[in-house]
Amino acid sequence: MTTPKMKPCPTCKDTDNLNVFTYDSGWRHVECVKCNYLGPGCGTIASAIRRHNSDQDTGRPSNSPDEVTS
Numbered sequence: 001m002t003t004p005k006m007k008p009c010p011t012c013k014d015t016d017n018l019n020v021f022t023y024d025s026g027w028r029h030v031e032c033v034k035c036n037y038l039g040p041g042c043g044t045i046a047s048a049i050r051r052h053n054s055d056q057d058t059g060r061p062s063n064s065p066d067e068v069t070s
């Protein structure tokens with residue numbers, strides 16, 4: 001089974017630290033072990049990656065430090 005290519009972490013812009021973890025609840029999350037970014041939970045690894053990728057495409061402000069002006 002092949003999984004989609006993950007887009008870089010929205011915080012550290014790196015793919016090296018991204019992994020898909022399965023939680024006790026059964027949900028899969030794309031997670032960054034470096035900055036603790038947590039992607040959307042999905043029932044399958046492929047779905048979790050796709051949701052993570054689509055979030056990067058839409059650039060949700062809540063998940064994008066670049067949007068923050070201080």
Ligand SMILES: [Zn+2]
Pocket residue numbers: 009010011012013014017032033034035036037
């Ligand atoms: Zn990160």
